[in-house]
């Protein structure tokens with residue numbers, strides 16, 4: 001049985017924080033989420049921006065700094081209006097359509113992971129280039145192949161920022177190494193998404209660390 005103690009996030013320098021979240025092997029795929037204590041992964045406005053806070057932002061940013069690439073579901077990119085981020089962004093989409101704010105990204109900054117049956121495949125190939133358009137299945141994306149293709153590009157520290165349906169697919173495929181999960185001290189009720197959606201699974205987690213700041217708890221768990 002693992003016994004963890006809650007450590008103050010504020011006691012860690014940026015270097016110590018980076019060390020606390022170091023990947024354990026290559027490739028390493030981690031997923032980062034935030035929710036309220038009652039499990040809502042979306043705030044009252046339907047977005048995660050309205051539930052995150054300074055402590056969550058510090059770890060969110062530290063994970064981005066470490067990452068070689070970001071892997072994000074098209075639904076989250078559309079909902080949150082992602083602009084071109086500082087790290088290469090892999091869009092996961094069955095439709096294969098590049099979300100609006102990302103269409104004028106510099107060459108190579110956006111990679112599309114999609115399927116042969118995607119309705120927007122040809123326009124996406126034309127705009128991103130065939131080398132940045134990964135077709136990884138007929139109707140469903142082979143997520144093992146995705147992890148490997150990204151590692152083959154040299155992107156071994158892979159960070160998924162969600163959303164819940166993509167997380168469900170990644171866990172069901174058995175490709176997630178780690179969950180980084182922040183719980184903010186709020187209750188919001190309502191019918192909001194939890195951090196994992198779309199599949200019935202039962203996966204054991206191995207806790208690694210717990211940090212705390214102003215009642216916000218930031219955990220790190222491994223998936224076996």
Ligand SMILES: NC(=O)c1ccc[n+]([C@@H]2O[C@H](COP(=O)([O-])OP(=O)(O)OC[C@H]3O[C@@H](n4cnc5c(N)ncnc54)[C@H](OP(=O)(O)O)[C@@H]3O)[C@@H](O)[C@H]2O)c1
Pocket residue numbers: 032033034035040041042046047048049072073074075076077079080092093094095096097140141161162163164165166167169170193197
């Ligand atoms: N609390 C948090 O930390 C956090 C993090 C991220 C997102 N969110 C919130 O979650 C909400 C969005 O939830 P969501 O579950 O809809 O997000 P999502 O998983 O990012 O989006 C679903 C869409 O992504 C694509 N997708 C997901 N899994 C796929 C797979 N296995 N294969 C192919 N395409 C796949 C599909 O795009 P196409 O429709 O283009 O085919 C699908 O319609 C937003 O409100 C966002 O703010 C919260």
